[in-house]
Amino acid sequence: MTIEHEIHPIPLTVSRREFLKLSATGLFVFFTAGDLSLFTGEAEGAVLPSDFNAFLRIAEDGRVACYTGKIEMGQGVVTSLAQMLADELDMAFASVDMVMGDTDLCPYDRGTFGSLTTRVFGPALRRAGAEARAVLLKLAAAHLDVPLEKLAADQGEIYHKDHPGNRVSYGELTRGKRIEHYVQGNVETKGPAGFRLMNRPKLRADALEKVTGKAKYAGDIQLPGMLCARILRPPAHGSRLLSVDTSEAEKIEGVHVVRDGEMIAVLHEKWDIADKALRTVKATFERPEAKVDTESIFDHLVNIAPPGSSIAEGGSIEAGEKRAGSLVDSTYFDGYVAHAPMEPHTATVRLEGDRATVWPSSQTPFPAKDETARVLGIPPAKVHVISPYLGGGFGGKSRNLQVGEAARLAKLTGKPVQVAWSRADEFFHDSFRPAAVVKVRSGVDGEGRITAWDYHVYFAGDRGAEQFYDIANHRTVSHGGIRGVSPDVHPFAVGPWRAPANNTNTFARESQIDMMAAKAGIDPLAFRLMNLGDQRMKRVLEAAAELFGWQSKPAPSGLGRGIACGIDAGTWVATMAEVGVDKKTGAVTVKRVVCAQDMGLCVNPAGAVLQMEGCITMGLGYALSEEVRFAGGEIFDRNFDTYDIPRFSWLPKIETIIIDNVEAAPQGGGEPAIITMGGALANAIFDACGARVFRLPMTRERVRKAIEASG
């Protein structure tokens, strides 16, 4: 066979860490374990390495390297973190090199999730940048023999304010020296008046690599001698392997078959040949009886739920219900949803002596390091995880199952191994957004005031469960969350999915609010505003209403417009949608979506808008079509032919507003807008045709049935 092979350079190796530690010059800014307060929530539970945890290094060439344990999965922090650092340092944006998710070079990080990068890591990084700038100013004062107060910094240079020709570059200041600075927390970061890069739109820094095919993802790591593994998957979760015949696969030239306990893997240099060989493997499994399915899951969840814990309460529900003119008692249902990132889970592992190098598609490179060490039985210090770009995560790439598989197979075969899941594997081993039930009983008086709110959520989780309206008599109870629930609850893995719990909670809450508005005969916007004391919520609602051109009419008005609002990751968001409903078929067409959000200081308005649009588009899926169908541990939707994610033809006209609130601390941007889509569309469907849909996704059939029931 003729092979013309290109070997791709491997970006960083273990020795680079040693090089940086021992011999590199430049200005380093470190933090120590004592600075953990800077990272509340970020580094908890882990012992930080004390030897090497620099945030940044300014090198002799005047470039600054930014070290972060965060990874880039499309959310745009490769751009916004560079903006923050360059701005605090008074450097050009283009002179920042982002080093992300490299466990040898970057400070410890639990993972990239929860919209924490901008609101928690960001401020710490800015402080490091501000202190580095202060150190450089001191060095410049000595170098130029100019008093500190006479100096200013711009574009990586420090100059005399009165004699701008008298200047020195950062590179010159650090040349030939090794300066270590430990974060002291005594230098102020910039205020909005000092921003030159932050709060100004910046196009994605990774775009050129991504439009040319140069951007590397985990599967693009091709190592000499590497084997691609395909692993035999059971037909259903909970199955037990009874027998297996791999003889046909073994006949294929170049195929290695590995059996290790219940793991049967077929490996070959080429993924497709391994895949073809896997298809020849004959196996029988014993499958457990299916106890729940797509339809029976909801009763099961309510029956198995623990008593629950109160998240918030006040006043007396009984008193509130007595004051109510009418009560609304509803139950809402939400199915399992897949993450379905375009890049399936992948990991490449290379062992050299007692050291391992891992290139995973993972939102959690440090936990991936621990997982590799555990599987291989070596100390974590011997494992180096290098994070390539991630082809989408959405909360689904945090478990590192594929990393463990690749590490195990690399050890068993003695060769570098890449495990790249097929799409069917991806749907099978995904940790789905959990199915959930919400029961709400609420009351409204003759004037349209909400008098009582009794809210019980089963297994969605707490996030977004607590209501924010002015309701004196209220109770919010969560019965079982996402993590730590009994294995009898779900027949397969569940986990966080973009704005975990909040999609389900906001759908239920905002549907219920609309039902009360309809009972009271009040326009849904007016009803919300009169029941809200929260000024930030009123502001986003009013901003969205103005752009939308909201007409005040009680629902159902026939106009087909709906509202939902909520709070997620510290951001206030309000969405208004306009839909058309085909009353015969139940088909919903989303025509227009207007979304306003208050996210405090918006570091990169271009990136934030991109995330809002992404949330709105992705949110169409869980609202209208996405649902994992199953019987027991068997998943029926295993590819995009039956699992329907949003397409170009579904796209509404999308308009976004970011409230100007630069003085407030920056908040999350990658998740908030998605929480409103279920509720806004449910309310718009009701407004269009008078039919209320209580179950997500609001498929054509469910909408049609709701229309028939309301007719």
Added chain:
Amino acid sequence: MNEEIRFTLNGERRTITVEGDRPLLWVIRQDLGLTGTKYGCGEGLCGTCTVLVNGEAVRSCHTPVRDVRNKEVVTIEGLAAGDRLHPVQQAFIEHDALQCGYCTPGMIMEATAFLRRNPAPDRADIVEAMDGNLCRCGAHDRIIKAIETAAANMKGGD
């Protein structure tokens, strides 16, 4: 059965000896080392693996490599003329028409083939042409705008 297959890849003549029924995607990625073309679904359902074969957009995960014998294959790596990006690539950058970037090569190849067929499309034409390409991040609106810009910049040429 190995067979010898000659074709043009990104303007270069190539001769490979492989099993002819292997998917073009994996031959490109692993035998020829061009990893810009991505695996997404393996069944021609998502479009991440799209390449050009004689100027037409083709799902390489579903195309046996023998089907490209004596044909011209262009992947994302072969679209730019040296450092000069193709107008579709340029427009994707200008419109931030990507997030995670994994579907991007397939989107760009699909759009490039489409603009050859229809150099002056309206929005509905673009939506129809791109509807088989999936993006999970929700960059759709930007992608449409990028294709509109590319069409305007190409004005039927390029």
